[in-house]
Amino acid sequence: MTSSEEPSSFRLAYVPGVTPTKWVRIWNERLPDIPLTLVAVPAAEAADTLRDSGADAGLLRLPTDRTGLSAIPLYTETTVVVVPKDHVVATVDELSTEELVDDVVLHPLDDTLVWERLPGRPAVERPATTADAVELVAAGVGLLVVPQSLARLYHRKDLTYRTVSDAPRSGVALSWPEEETTDLVEEFIGIVRGRTVNSTRGRPRPQEGTKGDQPADKHRKGGQAKGKRTGAGTARRKPAASGSGGRNTRGGSGGSGGTGGARRGRPRRRS
Structure with missing residues (x-):
């Protein structure tokens, strides 16, 4: 960035017929703390508006005088x-x-x-x-x-x-002053080119790192939860085994051992 101070807004010039609505919406979602101001300009004045610092970047028509300007062609119209x-x-x-x-x-x-x-x-x-x-x-x-x-x-x-079918065509390009390729210009280039939040070039945002850590946190929490479920499952199985063993023991004492003991200890009746 050419300046260490963060600008309070980003100015985007656009010519008649060009609709920047989608890109403005994405900008507002990604950089809500930096307002994007739209500057409507006639097609013939768009390049001079950028050279005179009337806007940070602009959506203008090609061909045009691009002296002192960088430009990325976006599309060509019918x-x-x-x-x-x-x-x-x-x-x-x-x-x-x-x-x-x-x-x-x-x-x-x-x-x-x-x-x-x-x-x-x-x-x-x-x-x-x-x-x-x-x-x-x-x-x-x-x-x-x-x-x-x-x-x-x-x-x-x-x-x-x-x-x-055979008429000349007009192209639309994103343009900005060559010496003013700021971080915010890079941000808007990324939006226009369809880059995702994580791949967009420009100033780093703290929330990106936070989002990157979330999957690891979830993984750790998931591991702990899994461990608890495993432990709980073991605990449930142990009482079941103990109860089964207890029933077998009682069944043995009450059925075989207990009954046998009662027969052995019962006095025979004399005739």
């Missing part, structure tokens, strides 16, 4: 076209960019896709944001090609989307 539900495109499951050649395709200023050649016909003006572009699609102005998570984020009942 690209879709957003259309009105009554559009002809809605009748198919998948299409190519060539099939959009006669349509106006909106290209917002915050587009996260890197195009060699834009599909369809250009609009008169570029919408400022993807959210604005979605509203224009609903108004019948044109269509919009975006990562699937953004189509879901800005979903409307009157719109739908279909996969575009």
Whole structure:
């Protein structure tokens, strides 16, 4: 860790369409004493937010300028076209960019896709944001090609989307400043990569050692309990053997020895 002082919180930046809910929940379970603060940032500003120390780590879109940043690619999204539900495109499951050649395709200023050649016909003006572009699609102005998570984020009942097979794709990565790979950053890397509590790199937690000792304690207690059960079983068997022996003795004295003695000691009647 670059500092000996433990920070009071961990700041995680994330861009539209990325949902860190699961990872935040795991963080809160493992490190309840260190709050995780979410910082929502536009996709185009995510890298600069990390470089300017606006967050400790971030979930951003690739490709991006990664100067001074470390990054771990997490996944790549399917690209879709957003259309009105009554559009002809809605009748198919998948299409190519060539099939959009006669349509106006909106290209917002915050587009996260890197195009060699834009599909369809250009609009008169570029919408400022993807959210604005979605509203224009609903108004019948044109269509919009975006990562699937953004189509879901800005979903409307009157719109739908279909996969575009040959469109460029947007990746999502976990990133942080190269010189700030702190213990808490390592903790979050472990969570994102699915490491268990015991295998997660980062600051050691006392409860891990305690949990590790519990099986040994249980084993010792189990051994003691087993010994008691063995002893109890022996004790139960001994009285049973003693009782059996006692009955045999009494049976011998009362049946054979006792009766025989009585016959020998009984005076015969004289006729």
